[in-house]
Amino acid sequence: MTHNIDLPLAGRHLVVTGGSRGIGAAVAQALAQRGAALTLIGRDESRLRAVAETLPAPAAGGRHATVIADLTVERGAAAAIESARAALGEPYGLVNNAGAAESGAFLDTATTVWRGMLDVNLMAAVFCTRGVLPAMLAKGTGRIVNVASTAGLTGYRYVSAYVAAKHALVGFTRALAMETARDGVTVNAVCPGYTDTELLAESVERASARTGRSADEIRAVYERSNPQGRLIEPGEVAGAVAWLCEPDQKSITGQTLVVDGGSIL
Known part of the structure; x- marks a missing residue:
């Protein structure tokens, strides 16, 4: 597929998780401005629809879609990706942005918090990636961008479960990038401060x-x-994510693009 240099994602379907606010909503704007048709996945139906209504229409015509799902449950994530596929076709790209943070001293952090942090920050991305990757491999092209954090690259006090989960997401990114390096599918992480x-x-x-x-x-x-x-402004993170999703960025994979003003070098 050829692409317009001004609308490099025209005619392409991308899925954005956690798309109802913050970085996810900004990513949706950045991708739509590049011509993409989007499926936004999240838990808050009214907020998802509100974001979708602000987006430029897909450059190739059609509409954007929204899907309500709990991505920490494997069946829920699989159903969400299937709903996205049914609405707009096979996804060309996936932005795993869904996430959450809990803070507290290590000795005060319950096991349920640890499991919750791993579920939302790691396993949701794993489950959604399972849903889109087979078709990407079959087509020989695709973009996966995981929104991690500088907490995936260094340590911070009082957020041990969150830091561990984001480190795991970065590790997952790097490992999967090596698996798909010869298949036309790039896998990268953006790490905001x-x-x-x-x-x-x-x-x-x-x-x-x-x-x-x-x-x-x-x-x-x-x-x-x-x-x-x-x-950091959400739009700055979104610009980095959208750039990695563009077709021309086919040689960039397994990378962690840090957007933090230079705090991690």
């Missing part, structure tokens, strides 16, 4: 409650961790 999203706001509130410091003080700590002295 502290990004100005609802997820971060929730983290700030938890840290404030735990430490007694104000939310503004906690937010300032996050900002100072970035050499640029600011939080």
